[in-house]
Structure formats: structure tokens, C-alpha cells
Amino acid sequence: MLGSYRAEILKLRKRSAVWVLFGAGLVLSLIFGYLLPYLGYATGDDNPQTDGVPRAEILRGMLPERVVDNTIGGYPIFAGALALVLGAIVIGGEYTWGTLKTILTQRPRRGTILGAQFLALGTMIALWVLGIFAACALCSVGIAAAENGSTSWPGVGDLLQGLAGGWLVLMMWCLAGAVLAVAFRNVALPIGLGVVWILGIETLLAGVVSSLLPSLKWLANALPGTNAGSLVFSVTGMAAGDAPPGVRDAVGGGRALLTLIAYCAVFAVLAAWTTRRRDVT
């Protein structure tokens, strides 16, 4: 297992697409977490008639005490889509390049290889989370120093809880991309379907259910994006009004956590079952 894991890490480490996706997630987090709010803070005024958000409140959102919000606030939708793409290209690439037959004719069993791939993806997702956190932390410290803001940090427990929650959200989407890639033995179709689901269909479904079919609210509350947004909401200090897209208090944090773990388990088991049973042609 260790050898397979090292091999998977080597593949991920040397694949430029993995770092491009990470870079995109990092840049989006910094733009929406710090650059745009800072521009608003620097150029805005306190007149409620112009933008409605006091400058002090904008500044508070960029200080170290809100670093977890800015690190994982975009995970349910935007970074989630990037994680789905990661899962799809890593697993789907084995089919499109035909390398699956090459690695399956080495020594390890199919389940071991897939397990090593998931473990390596989990490691890469953890690096993404830590990398984005480090960049957000640096930005928040810089802004606090420049604007004489508070440099108090969230407690270690809150920090770990937030980062772990963010990791779980990204891992769930990454496994969704992986299981779609196994199902379609492809890269493009899983990415297309997955991204359309994350960015469009879930939001549309939630909207239709809340306005036209309130009796189906249980169904909307069981969807992966809803639970990802709820988990992020529960581990950050956001108010419902200023939460980024996809982050909302649809279900409680405990339920969201269990639902996401269940999704991860279902995706992993489905991928393993299919990979073990299917012919590699």
C-alpha cells in the first residue's frame, strides 16, 4: 500500500494540472476574500445610501479573526468544483491514457491501487486547504498591520475544526469527480456533468423546492451541496446575510457532517466496487 501511495503522490506532484487547479482555487480565495473587499474598504464610505456595509465591518471581515471564513467560504461551490475536476482528471486520466491496464498489471490488487489513489487525493486536498489557509493568513496579517486592525486569531480548536470541515467538503466533491470518472471511464463528461450540477442544478433545485415544492425540502436538504454549505456555515462565524454563495444554514452542523461522510463513503465504495468488477478493455 505504501509503495502504491508513493507512486500516486509522484503522479500528482509532477502533474501540472493539479497545481493549476490549486492556483485557481488560491487566486479565487484571495480575490473574493481579500482583494475585492479591500478595494471596497479603501474606496467606499460609511454612507448607507451608497453600499450599505460599514467600512469597519468590511475591515473586520479581512482580519485574522475571520481567516477561517475566508479560507473555506468558497469551498462549497467554487473550490468544490475545482476539487471535482481534480478527482475527475486523476481517475479519468487512467482510462483515457490507458494507463489503468499498466498499473493493474503490476503487483497490487485493484482495491489497493484505488485506495492509494484516494489517499493521495486526500493528501493533495489537505495541501490545498493548508496552502489557501497560509495565503489567507498572510493577507489578513498584512491588512491588520496596514490598517491597525486587531491581530487576534481564532482559537486552535476553531481553526482545526474549520480546516477539517473545509477538507471534508473538498474531499466529498473530489470523490464525486472520481466516481463519475470511473462510471464514464472518461475525463470530459464527468467534469461537464459535475460542474453543471455544482454550479447550476443544485441551486436551481433548492430554489424550486423552496418556492414551489416546500414539501420536498427534505430532499433539497439531503443534497451534497446543501450539506457542504451547511457544514461550512456551522464551522465559521458567518452571519446568514453576508455568507458567500452556497454557504447557508439549511441543516445543522452535525447532520451536515454525517451526510458528507456518508457521501464520501458511498462514492468511494461505488468506485471500488465498479473498478474491481469491471473488465479493463
Add this chain to the structure above:
Amino acid sequence: MDALVEVSGLTKRYGGTLAVDGVDLTVLPGEVYGFLGPNGAGKTTTLRILTGLIAPTSGNVRVLGGRPGDAGVLGRTGSMIESPAFYPYLSGLDNLRLLAEYAGVSRQRIDEVLELVDLTDRAKDRFSTYSLGMKQRLGVAAALLKDPELVILDEPTNGLDPAGMRDMRRLIRELGTEGRTVLLSSHLLGEVQQICDRVGIINAGRMVAEHNVDELRGEQELVVRAIPREDAQRLLTRFGSVHQYDDTLRVQVDPAKAAEVNRALVEAGIDVSELHTAERALEDIFFELTTAKEKTDVG
């Protein structure tokens, strides 16, 4: 001698298509076995079953005493199935490094196999920049990485230039003389004739013959060009069966009787312009066998 590969009654069906139909095949230790057949005959499907990539619909398959795809069996088998498939963004060296990680093979062995296939100089270049021949050689290097007892190569000379084909055949022949067992598929009859000890011929999913190459080529023949041909043909039937091939006659007779045959023809007033021994080419046998099988199927 226990066979390294034992296949009996192997069948693989894809929906309504029978890709492999009751194949029996035996590969003995230390031999180079040629698995010969035209494109689409079922060679690659059979090899995929032997490496555990696909499951048979029915039949018994034992490889190195175990089930295909078992970790113990895969650890002692090196294979290249169809075209060589590697990660295009990695170098040849990195591709072998990661395969070595999967298989638990030392770094030193990577250098050895790169040397063996003459890729050391280009090892650090990306796989995507390799020529078809280099990709093929990297595929063989990967197959040899585990220092395997059994090497399964699916059309290993595909895409190679003449010099590359010659080197590859020499390498495969050396693998056989080193005591390894090689199962090689090919649609090139000359290739199989040159490097294999035994050959199995598959056509339309069915094995039509499995023999030693020499055995399959059968008795040697005498080639006779003589005029008048009809008189010569009538006379030659005294020595053995005669068939016409282009404008010559082929007589299945011990070549040691060539002088006796010549004397008989001359004494009968027949002009002999050519008389020599000839071995039946595997190509002739292949077409005889596959055509006969097709005729049987139609009939």
C-alpha cells in the same frame, strides 16, 4: 514439466460477440511461445484474460500455478498488452519509477532495464516526446522491470523500424535463452517463425493449431520444375503426394531421394530445369489452416 500457462475451454463473450471461443493453450517453462493470428482473431482478449484485466466468460485459466490477476501471479509476470500506455507528462524514467513503487522493485533494476532496451540517454525526456519505437521499447522495459519468470508481450514490434524490429527480436530471443518464458502475440508470420519455439494459431476466436514451429512446418519437400509438367506430375506420385504451386511441383518426399527423383524424371524423357529442397513456410501453413477452418465453418 509443469506448464506456466494452462488454458482450457476459454471463452469470452461481449454481448452477442464471441471474441474467444473455447481456446486451449499451454505454455511450457523456458520456451518462447508465439500466439499467431490475424487482427481481431482474439489474441489480445486472451492475453488480457491471462493478465487479469478481463474476466473470462467460461473456461479454466492457470498462470504460474495461480489465478490470473492474483498479486502473487502478477508479481512474477511482466506484460505489455496492446500499445504501451504511460503517463505522457512524466519522463520515461519517472514512469518506470512509479511502476517500480507499485511493484516493489529497486532503483538499480530501473537502470538495468533502461540499458537493456537502449533508452538510457532519453530516460529523462517526457514520454509524450517519444517516437513510437521508443514507446514500444519503454513498454518492454516496464514488462521486464520485475525480473519476471513469464513475459507476455502483445505485438512488441509494432511501430518499430527494421533495425528496431531486429533488435527487439534479438532481445526476445535472449529472454528465452536466459530461461524466462515468453508468450508473444503477433500477426507477423516471419517474426514468429524466427523467434518462437512453439506456436499457437488463432483465427476468429478459435485455436486452429498448436505445435512446435518445426513440427508445424512438417516434412520437407522437393521443388521440381520440369517439362512436360503433366508427365512429371504423374511420375512423381510414385515418390509421394504432389501438389502444384505456381509453375512448380511440390513433392513430399525425403530430400535424400533427390538424386533418385532426378534420375527417374530424366530417364522418362522429362526435362528438369530446377530441383531443390524447400521447407514449408509458416505463412503457407497459416493460410492453409485458417482457410480450411473458414471452409469448415461455412460448410
